[in-house]
Amino acid sequence: MSTGKQRSGELWVLLQTRRLGFGRNPLRRWSDRAETALLWCAVIAALLLAPAGAAVGTGVRDSLNATAAQQRAVLHEVSARTLGSTERMVPSAPGDVLSRARVSYTDPQGVDREATASVAMGTKAGVEVTIWIDSSGSIVTAPRSRSDSAAFGVAAGIFTVLGSWLLLWGLFGLARLPLDRRRSRDWDAEWDTVAPRWLHGQK
Numbered sequence: 001m002s003t004g005k006q007r008s009g010e011l012w013v014l015l016q017t018r019r020l021g022f023g024r025n026p027l028r029r030w031s032d033r034a035e036t037a038l039l040w041c042a043v044i045a046a047l048l049l050a051p052a053g054a055a056v057g058t059g060v061r062d063s064l065n066a067t068a069a070q071q072r073a074v075l076h077e078v079s080a081r082t083l084g085s086t087e088r089m090v091p092s093a094p095g096d097v098l099s100r101a102r103v104s105y106t107d108p109q110g111v112d113r114e115a116t117a118s119v120a121m122g123t124k125a126g127v128e129v130t131i132w133i134d135s136s137g138s139i140v141t142a143p144r145s146r147s148d149s150a151a152f153g154v155a156a157g158i159f160t161v162l163g164s165w166l167l168l169w170g171l172f173g174l175a176r177l178p179l180d181r182r183r184s185r186d187w188d189a190e191w192d193t194v195a196p197r198w199l200h201g202q203k
Contacts (some may be wrong), residue, residue, distance in 0.1 A: 085123065
């Protein structure tokens with residue numbers, strides 16, 4: 001490596017170091033150093049929030065899985081047959097893939113029953129579907145699947161991190177306000193000292 005390139009590299013490192021608040025710079029006030037310290041604290045806190053968000057997401061996923069396991073322990077999964085078609089149904093909301101249809105099924109006591117259940121939109125009449133029923137034989141919502149629990153956990157972790165980062169950025173902005181006011185007062189005071197010299201041509 002040539003001497004010129006080496007010096008350029010050293011100069012770049014020096015400039016970046018000073019930009020990050022390190023080194024002795026006579027133009028930097030204590031308020032500038034305080035702001036740099038706050039910025040570093042905010043950056044470190046933001047980095048620590050990432051594993052915290054992952055822990056929150058894992059906790060939400062495990063909690064949902066535990067709740068689903070408890071539901072599976074007291075509910076019954078049975079086969080039913082659709083009595084009507086949902087082929088001409090239209091979604092009530094964007095992304096909705098389920099529709100209500102009459103189904104017939106046999107409860108655990110051997111009684112033939114009919115009720116309305118959620119089935120995939122586009123299901124034809126006479127198709128066998130799976131439903132969940134409680135101890136009384138009534139149709140209930142199916143327990144959440146592991147993939148759904150994982151998706152909720154990921155979403156909870158992401159929103160936790162993003163929300164915490166926004167709050168952290170807002171607190172950093174609030175902490176800068178008194179520092180900005182102090183810098184403004186210092187600049188005004190120095191200008192009051194220097195301006196008369198310039199106006200009168202003094203050095």
